[in-house]
Amino acid sequence: MANFADWRDRMLRAVWRQGDDLPEEVSDWxxxxxxxxxxxxxxxxxELWTSRTFSMARAAFQVVKDSAEEETRKKITGEEYCYIDYMIDPETGPVGVVRIKSEEVSTPDWEEILGTMAEGVQEFIMSHYRIVWPICETHRSGLHVGYFHGLSVWNCREGATGGHVVKAINPATCLQEGV
Structure with a gap:
């Protein structure tokens, strides 16, 4: 009978993640x-890894979609929009890849998935509506997905310091003052 460490290492090799830093959330799961x-x-x-990733992607998509629709007053629905889907291709890996527009994710880590969904929705809004979303109110420029202390955030690349965190991608997430 294998112990947890041996089993964990074998499973990470199975999903082609050996040597990567594993997010605490995934390790805990x-x-x-x-x-x-x-x-x-x-x-x-x-199968469980892929199912978890896809389920989390649907939830993350809803968070980002709701935020985008509230801020832009544009619908993120319709036949022209390819919702998230996933595929398993034995040539590219043993687990499924979740796709939204040109963005992909294959790890069941909430923040990574949230960032990927945000980039996909942002890509859709730019290509379908020809508008930039979201925007830094201070610099009037488009924001980019980034990560700050393990949270997925919207970053502005403008300003004297070469950029700053504007807000968390998930509106329910609070960032520390002065960030």
């Missing part, structure tokens, strides 16, 4: 999974 159902097979683990 793997630990909980192991405690709950034990040393499952690589095939079953890859």
């Amino acid at each position: 793997m630990s909980e999974l192991y405690e709950e159902i034990g040393a499952i097979s690589e095939e079953n683990f890859c």
